[in-house]
Amino acid sequence: MTEATGGIDREEDTSGKVKKFLYVNRKAPYGTIYALESLEVVLITAAFDQDVSVAFLDDGVYQVVKGQHTKGIDVKNFSPTYRALEGYDIEKLYVEKESMETRGLKESDFIVPVKVIGAQEMADIMQSQDVIMSF
């Protein structure tokens, strides 16, 4: 009987298969909890040594804008954490060009080095993933 073991007695899979994970961020920070939650999950995935990419499109590009000061709204400013991603070997950060431009932003407005790419190239990146998480 293996009832109710929930699989926890099985031997741990130590083969270490690395999957490609993409985090798709489409929401502005602070107005909703999505941006912060995404960042938390990105860090968790990194701890499992997976191949992580992070995409910012639509209002998601606002997440990585420089100069955020959140004292006035009494909420944690999590934008500096994007700069820490490099330390977890997460260096594939993509910003979709049209999303950036229609918001009056340019590459130098971002808090962290990002690769600015068009929607077509972004679509190719999406296509090539094993797992896509949307926020």
Next chain:
Amino acid sequence: MLHTVNKSPTERNALESCLKYLKKGSAVLLIEDGVYGALKGTATTKMVEQALKSFPIYALYPDIEARGMQDRVIDGIKLVDYSGFVDLVAKHPNVQAWL
């Protein structure tokens, strides 16, 4: 009447709708993600500048600053703090929130 908008104009059409319903004596206050509607150089700037010719538009500065948008606000939009927010609510007979 005071209209508040708390959603990004590129996430949904709350701001666009709100602006269509303004009448004499109306004012608009942008808060939370609504402050993205106060920015220069965006897809919605023109629409907001047009409304600004006829109606006062305010934006909550702590929300602007939290989002790093302090140098991007359209000229003519008035920035208020939380007590300014309260003053606006107090001086208008009613408030409509566009969510």
